[in-house]
Amino acid sequence: MAAQESKRLQELDNLKSRFITNITHEFRTPLTLVLGYINTLKEKLSRDKTLQQPIDAIEHNSNNLLSLVNDMLDLARLEKGKLQLNLTNSDMVSFTRYMTKCFLSHANQKNIDLEFSAQVESLHMDFDVEKMRQILSNLISNAIKFSKNDTVVRVTLTTESSQVIIKTIDQGVGISVSDIPFIFDRFYQTEKSSKLIGSGIGLALTRELVGLMEGQISVESTLQKGSKFTVTLPITTKAIETHLELSEPNTSSQFELKPILIKTQHQDDLNTILIVEDNTEVANYIASCVNNSYNVIFALDGEAGLVLAKETIPDIIITDVMMPKMDGNILTEQLQNNIATNHIPIIMLTAKALQSDKLTGIKSGADVYLTKPFQKEELMLRLEKLISKRKQLQNHYNVGRIVKIASAKIKKDKTLEFLNTAIKHIHSNIENPEYNAKKLASDLNMSDSQLYRKLKAITNKSSAIFIRSVRLEKAKELIETTDLSISEIAYSTGFNDPNWFSKAFKADFNQSPSEIRN
The missing domain is CATH 3.30.565.10 (Histidine kinase-like ATPase, C-terminal domain)
Structure with missing residues (x-):
């Protein structure tokens, strides 16, 4: 029995070796064509500097893949005793x-x-x-x-x-x-x-x-x-x-990743994407896909990504799964558990394509899970859908609606919990005209910029406008439920100037305070 089992294992090992040898041989043909056509493209497009980096990246990674194929073939030849x-x-x-x-x-x-x-x-x-x-x-x-x-x-x-x-x-x-x-x-x-x-x-x-x-x-x-x-x-x-002819190697990095790749092209009207990816060539490729439609910032590992996400509060995060220091799943969990970042949509890009890997990514809090290699068109479509969904949520999380349902017994999401907490802090200081965005941020254990970015993302209002909207909603409630004068209501909701209060009120509700009361 032992001899039969040993023979069976040997046959299985030989079968695996033959499979590896055959499949790696099959890889060499398309790789040969890819590298051949790359050389043709380099000759034809040598004058276009914008194409130099992507073509070099294709060549570099094709050579890496060819090297891996050669390593597998050499290993198979060694095991058969055929490598000399x-x-x-x-x-x-x-x-x-x-x-x-x-x-x-x-x-x-x-x-x-x-x-x-x-x-x-x-x-x-x-x-x-x-x-x-x-x-x-x-x-x-x-x-x-x-x-x-x-x-x-x-x-x-x-x-x-x-x-x-x-x-x-x-x-x-x-x-x-x-x-x-x-x-x-x-x-x-x-x-x-x-x-x-x-x-x-x-x-x-x-x-x-x-x-x-x-x-x-x-x-x-x-x-x-x-x-x-x-x-x-x-x-x-x-x-x-x-005598070996050893040419001087190129010691400059062609694909060195800058902390902010397109800093000089930053546009305030564009959404910002944080790319967390330790492979600089992959990061640069993702950036090239979205470069004209989004502002882009980079982190080279999960830990750096977490810090940068908290500092900048990007509109979307694209992260790899397998990274040093902190992997993408842990990064996503950390972001979801942080009050400043738990509203940010997250796209996972990974070579791990098993269903169990996908479920792990989704459980950690990822909104989208894309396997490498991914199609540029699908990535852009996913980004557009996430931005569109956020705009819908901005309508969902308007101040008036939140104030009305704040005390309702409903299943609260993290965003609603955050907004309710912010509103409670504002209500606690409703009569204080000096209660501003800086003090609200402090009460929420956030920085001014974090609060601004988060409120802008989920309500499309700046911190100051959000506070004013909460004051005005409270003022509207008082107008409808009390006999206080308009001036008294203005002062009691933190407005120093009743005239300014009336103008702001009408701008928000398309009716003056007196029209609401009448």
Whole structure:
């Protein structure tokens, strides 16, 4: 029985390997066409600077996808023993230094210092250039990806007993003791890494490539302090000596995300969208979709998004789900539980397309859940519908209606609860003409700007006009239910000038106070 089960598992593993090999081969054909036509477009549209960034982004991500496909194919070939080494005798020091420099722009986006140091000036030895490129790329990119902003990533090269030792040392999120035995397994992701972009292929391939070169790879890590990956390779000098032509890598970031992408184009009459997305290219693409119709501000992770949402009170928030520091689901819950932000519509954009993922997003409070890749037309339509719905709600939440139903026994939503609380504070100070927007904001534990933005969004009234409307509604009630004079009612509802009171009253109700009474 054991032998049969072992045979069945082996056949299943072979079937999975064949499937991965076949499907990745199928990916290569459309990718070849995409990259080919991109080159054609670059030649034809080279003079149009507005198209340079989107075309570069398409090329960059197509190459990333092609690299991932190649990694999967290499892993499958390694498991079948069909991947061969192509050894050349070259300078490992200059090559490792070059590979480190290739990631400077990536590190700069997180304000990470990327440092390289070597014990020797040069080290000519046998290695497969392409395999070493894959090994170093995986280790350095992971070190940056899982590192915190404003930290240091070090790449070191030393020699010991006819071996070269290359280490990548970061100050990132670290790996738990329980995860360390499995991180080199294919498709394995730790709880921390699952919240960041990754496939679970890179480290598995890296281990196999190091093994193919008769080396070893190990890891030391502490949660929240960082990780150190160590690659040890034997130093041999049997291959033909080759001089590597290493062109100077481009260390400037093409896709660096500015805190406010279109600050110089801000228009007061446009609604504002906060995009919370750690992938700068995706964020820039979303911005390009909405750029002419909305003002756009950015946050690169959930924590920054929460802070910026509270500060600016945007009209709509578009957030990714998988992000460092705070994921989109937690961000949405935090926004929904905050008095200043719980009225803001939220659109979730995510690559997680399972029904359970969608339900989690909706439960957290998202209004719309779109899976990547999304259609620009659908995104724009969703935005338009949310803005249209908000305008309908502004009519629903008019002051007169709220005052009338404030004491009714109905199921209250968060917006109605907020407005009722605001009205109660105004009523408590109704006779005080000095009670203004600043004092109301203080009573609600909000800033002046937060209160203004929230009231404008849900009632289409500024803070001052909202307070005046509540005073006038109270005045109307007194006119209809008491024998107080118009002047007495004006003073009792916080108006210093009865004439101004009458003008404001007529502007709101299309009738003068005396006409209402008569």
